[in-house]
Amino acid sequence: MGFSTVERTVPDALFTAVYRGLFAQAFPPEELDGEDVLAAALEGGAANLFAVVDNAGTPVAAAFGEWSEASRVQLLTYLAVGPAARGGGIGGRLLRDAVNVWSVRRDPCIVVAEIEDPGAPAHDAHGDPRRRLAFYEAAGARVLDVPYFQPGIGGPGGRVRGMLLLVLHAAPVFISGDGIDGAPLRAFMEEYLAEAEGAVGDDDEARALLAAFDRPGGVPAGRWRAAQ
Numbered sequence: 001m002g003f004s005t006v007e008r009t010v011p012d013a014l015f016t017a018v019y020r021g022l023f024a025q026a027f028p029p030e031e032l033d034g035e036d037v038l039a040a041a042l043e044g045g046a047a048n049l050f051a052v053v054d055n056a057g058t059p060v061a062a063a064f065g066e067w068s069e070a071s072r073v074q075l076l077t078y079l080a081v082g083p084a085a086r087g088g089g090i091g092g093r094l095l096r097d098a099v100n101v102w103s104v105r106r107d108p109c110i111v112v113a114e115i116e117d118p119g120a121p122a123h124d125a126h127g128d129p130r131r132r133l134a135f136y137e138a139a140g141a142r143v144l145d146v147p148y149f150q151p152g153i154g155g156p157g158g159r160v161r162g163m164l165l166l167v168l169h170a171a172p173v174f175i176s177g178d179g180i181d182g183a184p185l186r187a188f189m190e191e192y193l194a195e196a197e198g199a200v201g202d203d204d205e206a207r208a209l210l211a212a213f214d215r216p217g218g219v220p221a222g223r224w225r226a227a228q
């Protein structure tokens with residue numbers, strides 16, 4: 001079976017097939033935005049979709065990303081490989097290809113992703129968080145040392161705890177010492193909180209997260225440690 005990678009910047013039938021056939025199966029509802037929200041992000045021009053399709057045009061893997069021009073941070077919002085195709089190298093190739101395209105197209109930029117913390121309770125139906133982290137680390141990802149939570153879709157009540165923020169690429173201009181420049185990451189996070197939750201919260205959890213981006217010397221990024 002031959003596969004090819006295609007890109008979409010507007011919603012179409014392939015986008016619908018990816019959302020319903022891959023993303024909705026791979027992610028718990030609290031981590032997945034609505035189909036209309038992703039379609040609107042594509043329409044708005046700041047999002048794009050890479051899909052790996054088989055000979056019949058059926059998507060077997062996909063990566064969806066959103067670009068923040070204001071902060072110069074590219075988020076890999078969703079990456080999923082259909083259950084039948086997992087473990088065959090498709091996800092790894094797609095991840096590297098997507099990060100390469102974004103890092104060139106958006107240069108200079110930081111590319112980030114959010115994944116479940118392997119130390120947090122596992123969702124059996126959605127894969128093993130330890131293996132998933134190993135997958136990202138094998139592609140060069142590093143864990144940012146911040147008390148991360150996924151902003152709540154619709155408000156702070158929907159926040160997803162037990163998540164990690166990964167850096168997949170940082171242009172040299174955004175690397176300071178052993179860390180990643182916190183200013184663009186903070187700007188990205190404020191924008192993300194405002195969009196998802198309606199405002200940047202002034203609660204302890206949001207303050208602690210934002211303060212972690214203000215550390216002198218940048219935000220440390222390294223391999224995951226269980227006690228982190």
Ligand SMILES: CC(C)(COP(=O)(O)OP(=O)(O)OC[C@H]1O[C@@H](n2cnc3c(N)ncnc32)[C@H](O)[C@@H]1OP(=O)(O)O)[C@@H](O)C(=O)NCCC(=O)NCCS
Pocket residue numbers: 026027077078079080081082085086087088089090091092093114115126127128129130131132133134135136
């Ligand atoms: C994580 C995922 C994208 C990997 O794609 P893939 O094509 O299976 O991965 P590759 O063949 O390139 O690499 C294999 C590695 O992927 C990881 N992996 C494979 N299946 C996995 C699963 N069900 N759960 C978690 N990680 C998995 C492992 O690290 C594996 O290495 P290992 O076999 O030595 O443990 C894919 O398994 C998937 O879609 N999982 C569900 C959705 C998801 O977790 N998305 C990422 C969060 S944004």
